[in-house]
Each structure stands twice: as structure tokens, then as C-alpha cells.
Amino acid sequence: MKPEDIRCLLEKAEAVRKKSYSPYSCYPVGAALLAEDGTIYTGCNMENVSYPASLCAERNAIGSAIAHGKRKFSAIAIIGSHEDYTMPCGICRQVMAEFHVPLIICGKSPEDYRTYTLEELFPSSFKAEELIHKENL
Numbered sequence: 856m857k858p859e860d861i862r863c864l865l866e867k868a869e870a871v872r873k874k875s876y877s878p879y880s881c882y883p884v885g886a887a888l889l890a891e892d893g894t895i896y897t898g899c900n901m902e903n904v905s906y907p908a909s910l911c912a913e914r915n916a917i918g919s920a921i922a923h924g925k926r927k928f929s930a931i932a933i934i935g936s937h938e939d940y941t942m943p944c945g946i947c948r949q950v951m952a953e954f955h956v957p958l959i960i961c962g963k964s965p966e967d968y969r970t971y972t973l974e975e976l977f978p979s980s981f982k983a984e985e986l987i988h989k990e991n992l
Contacts, residue, residue, distance in 0.1 A: 856930060856958060856970075864889060864932035865965035868912075871897040872934050875912070878902060884935040886912035888920055888956070891927040896920040913947040917954060930958035937963050943976070952980035 864887040872885025877900055884900040898915025910918075913931060920928070931951065935941030940961040943951065951959065951973055959976055962968035973980075 860889075861930075861932065861960055861968065861970070862965050864895065864930060864960060865934060865962045865968055867895055867897055868932045868934040868962065869965060871899045871912070875899040876901045879904065879906070882935055884912040884933065884941055886916040886931055886933045888913075888916040888931045889929045890920055890925040891929055892925070894920075894923075894925065896923070896925070911944060911947050913943050914950050917950055917956075921954075926954065928954055928956045930960060931956050932960040932962060932968075934962045934964070939963065940969050948973075948977040949980060952977055952982070 867887035868885040872883050875883030875885065877883045879902050886898050888896045890896065896916050896919045898912045898919055900910065900912045901915065902909045913933060933941050933943060940963055942961055943959065957973055959971045959973060960968050
């Protein structure tokens with residue numbers, strides 16, 4: 856992926872980060888997901904006083920893309936703190952694995968980021984083929 860494409864994703868993640876609803880953690884996060892067709896879907900974290908009801912920015916962006924019929928993705932960019940590289944949580948990593956998001960860009964800013972493959976961040980994900988299907992019983 857070209858540096859200018861990464862910067863574009865990080866800028867969109869930074870912009871949507873400002874729309875975060877994060878009154879409890881005070882940790883706003885934005886994500887920008889690049890579909891294989893070039894469309895970019897964004898999402899921000901949305902907290903709830905009942906913490907398990909909260910939604911991470913990454914899953915919010917993926918959910919938006921899925922709602923628009925997309926199933927194939929090239930990359931996702933994530934920005935939270937400007938002091939540290941915001942890494943996706945375990946649940947988000949599993950959702951990224953479900954949809955085979957190959958490149959994860961974790962940024963402090965559009966200029967300061969690190970890139971990872973899904974395999975680097977989540978080497979042993981749970982896969983659909985590991986499920987026991989009724990016909991196998």
C-alpha cells in the first residue's frame with residue numbers, strides 16, 4: 856500500500872475519532888476501513904454505561920461496510936491516543952480475521968504510524984473451518 860493511501864486512511868480515522876462517544880474512558884478512537892473496491896468506511900467507538908454494550912471503532916467501521924454489502928477489505932487504519940499506537944482489542948482482531956482484513960495500520964497521527972499484518976497481530980485466530988457442523992456429529 857502506498858504511503859499516500861495510508862495517510863488518507865489515517866486522516867479519515869482521525870476525523871471520525873472526533874465524533875466518538877467515549878464519556879467513560881475518555882479515550883476516543885477512530886477507524887477507517889478500505890474495501891477492495893476502494894470505498895472507505897469509517898467508525899468511532901461508542902461507549903455505554905454498561906461496558907459490554909460498547910462498540911469499538913474497528914467493529915463499527917466493519918459493521919457499516921457489511922451493511923453496505925461489502926465483504927472484502929484491503930486495510931484498516933486506527934487512531935486513538937496521540938501518545939501511543941492504538942492497537943485493536945482481541946474481539947476486533949477476531950472480527951478482522953472473520954473478514955480477512957490483511958493490513959492493520961495503527962497510528963498516533965497520519966504521519967506517525969506502524970503497520971501490521973493480521974497474522975502478526977493475531978497468529979492463531981479461531982476459524983470457521985474449526986466449527987463442528989451437524990453433518991460431522
